[in-house]
Amino acid sequence: MKLELLMKIPERGKEEGLAAYAQRLTELYSNTNSSESRKHRGQFFTPEQVSSFMVSLFDITHKKIRLLDPGAGTGILSAAFCERLLNNGKTGNLIIDAYENDPNILPFLKMVLGSCKSELEKNGLDVEYNICDKDYILQNKSYFTKSDLLWNGEKPVLYDFIISNPPYYKLDIESPQASIMNELISGQPNIYALFMALSASMLKAEGEMVFITPRSFCSGLYYKKFRQWFLKNARITNIHIFESRKEIFNQDDVLQENIIIKAKKLKDIEKHNKIIISESKNKHFDKISKLEVQSEDVIFRKNGDIFIRIPTSPLDIEILDVIDSWPHTLKELGLEISTGPVVSFRAEEFLLPELTEKPASVPLLWMHNMKDMNVVLSIHKEKKSSAIKVSSETKYLLLPVKNYVLVKRFSSKEQERRLYASVLLESEFPFKHVGIENHVNYIHKPGGALSVNEAFGIASLLNTTIIDKFFRSLNGNTQVNATDIRSLPLPDIENIRKIGKAVYESKSYKNGIDLDGIIAGILGLKIETQSLNG
Ligand SMILES: C[S@@+](CC[C@H](N)C(=O)[O-])C[C@H]1O[C@@H](n2cnc3c(N)ncnc32)[C@H](O)[C@@H]1O
CATH class of the missing domain: 3.90.220.10 (Adenine-n6-DNA-methyltransferase Taqi, Chain A, domain 2)
Structure with a gap:
């Protein structure tokens, strides 16, 4: 990126919200970087309304909060989180750790997090933020590879909340990232699933993560081991789906269907918990519908595999029950x-x-x-x-x-x-x-x-x-x-x-x-x- 452009990153407007500011910088960044280079880095940016919705899923009762934002981009998700604290009149202490390895976007991220810090401090919250410009997976591999005992008393930092729209691209099976997490990989790995699993390893007990990802991990052979690992280590509490598949990341031609999931790190994964499934027509969240279902209706085990199914109405659940009871397959x-x-x-x-x-x-x-x-x-x-x-x-x-x-x-x-x-x-x-x-x-x-x-x-x-x-x-x-x-x-x-x-x-x-x-x-x-x- 040219130096003169860096100098020109605008300040936040007086009346402008934190997430709105991040969105403005996202657009500026997108307009000055080719769509090929963005695609190559798996950069599909979250719109403001989606960011606010994601943040609304957290249960925030703490005074001291440690937030992780892996693959932060311009920091829109952290900004939406800060905005929620402001709106709720929260006081206390917030530490944000953001990971982002694209040097071109870092100056934008710095502006946004700097703006979050000054706005929150004006309102009585202590804020510290750290930007790590390294690869999120490689930098944190020990969370995944070391068991608790091997940390030798040196306590790893764990998080209360993790929010992410992880990058989406296929990795080479021989890549260092895939090798670190090879126990999760059944075929061609995609980096987004590795971000999810590593994040689940970096949560405190009772900590919460909210991710927006493609729906592909919910079924299909490639994500079989990932599903088994993830569902053993975290409990899904909410799933949001969009009726219209194309609209969410409209500046970029994303054809994948996307979902938002919230998962909690829980020591005892109870069997009979509830999952809230919500659906909206589009990213504006109008016509949002909600359904509370038994986890068994969503987390479905069969023939050694495990699937995440997303019924969106009581009728869908009835249908799953009926078809599951049919005794045969073609074979x-x-x-x-x-x-x-x-x-x-x-x-x-x-x-x-x-x-x-x-x-x-x-x-x-x-x-x-x-x-x-x-x-x-x-x-x-x-x-x-x-x-x-x-x-x-x-x-x-x-x-x-x-x-x-x-x-x-x-x-x-x-x-x-x-x-x-x-x-x-x-x-x-x-x-x-x-x-x-x-x-x-x-x-x-x-x-x-x-x-x-x-x-x-x-x-x-x-x-x-x-x-x-x-x-x-x-x-x-x-x-x-x-x-x-x-x-x-x-x-x-x-x-x-x-x-x-x-x-x-x-x-x-x-x-x-x-x-x-x-x-x-x-x-x-x-x-x-x-x-x-x-
Ligand atoms: C899908 S974008 C999301 C950006 C932002 N969080 C948002 O919601 O708009 C993912 C971001 O992760 C960054 N990224 C890609 N691979 C990464 C890696 N291995 N480590 C850290 N950041 C990475 C990309 O540069 C990109 O900005």
Whole structure:
């Protein structure tokens, strides 16, 4: 950063709040640093309103407070914390330790923390702040690696409160940060989870941390060990989610869904505690709703894994309970889900715009051929081939025509549900083979074939709002991949067949409410299906 710019960092206005000032400096910093360099450092800055909301989650009763702000940026989170102390007329003593390793942002951070100190001191609070310009993880590794006994009487500093919007970027598995915390890593590590775990290690007993992070740690293989470690060492008390995924960090194109969590360091992790889940439409926190749930509804253990599920209504909880009680998975029913083998750019030489007799060809099915619960061959999309040649070279790409359940791997923007399933019916498909494109998964029975009723039963279940809500509680992804479907509980096969028969014979194959009604009727569910689309 140029020297003349550093000299020009503006002072806080007389009437300007502390967090508003930090926000102004964040904007100034963002306008003078390229978005590539910000992305590289994992810099997605917290808006003022989100900072204030995060701070409002702390229970502050102490007179002497030690606050940690790892990855502080311009210090907006510390500033919001100070503002809360001011608004509550607190007196006492505050020490802020801020970590920030971007030399370009440090002068802004210094201005903000300096301003916090003078404002709080004017109001009767003693303030000390320390800025550490080193890597937060490397600098504090001993908190994670040393057991209490190994500190040799030299007492580590522990914190009452930790607030952070940690950086978000993938780390090399060989990086020194990842090596220090390798017991938490199941795949490609992301620095945000390491910030969370280290912070949990730096809390006093009963201390509290509030973090805004991507939702990805709540489910999925990569964060399995992290979840196990974190939930053993801290107790989640609050989770906030945003209905609109894009809006939170609007200056930066963040597509990840973000959540705010508050966790407490507690010696005895009780089983039956409560968790408050709140939801707001956007970062302005209008239309905020709150739900108090049992921790078991959120922290869910299955097959040696542990998940954090986020139901947002009593109906969501009912749905989790119902689906958790279903006894089977695809595998237990002798079924498998696979990904369509035709990757169009690799198979280009075999693809044809239209079906032809010479050379012999068969239909190539894409997501756009799935309509309601049918496969519709007459739907064409520009630049997408409709057929694939049949030859010895394409043998491995083609499937024998049988009854299959096709499931979209990606959801389109206009699609309300995440899951979209159709049935390829052998009796209505006048070909011996078929090509299934790579954006489509298909459910099949290895060594056999699905019956019509089984295929319709499974497709109907996948298309219900009940299953959609189940997946939404489980993760924030817009796509549902094969692994998710493999672990989805399913009712027993007799009931699946009954559902399939009722839907197939109704011939309307309608989605949404009708399917939910049929399924609730057959399975004897007490869920009020009328409320599902509300
Ligand atoms: C997501 S930003 C959040 C900034 C600020 N706390 C806020 O809420 O707006 C994360 C910050 O952490 C800093 N950072 C990235 N890696 C770091 C590391 N290893 N140690 C300390 N700070 C780091 C980045 O430069 C960035 O300013």
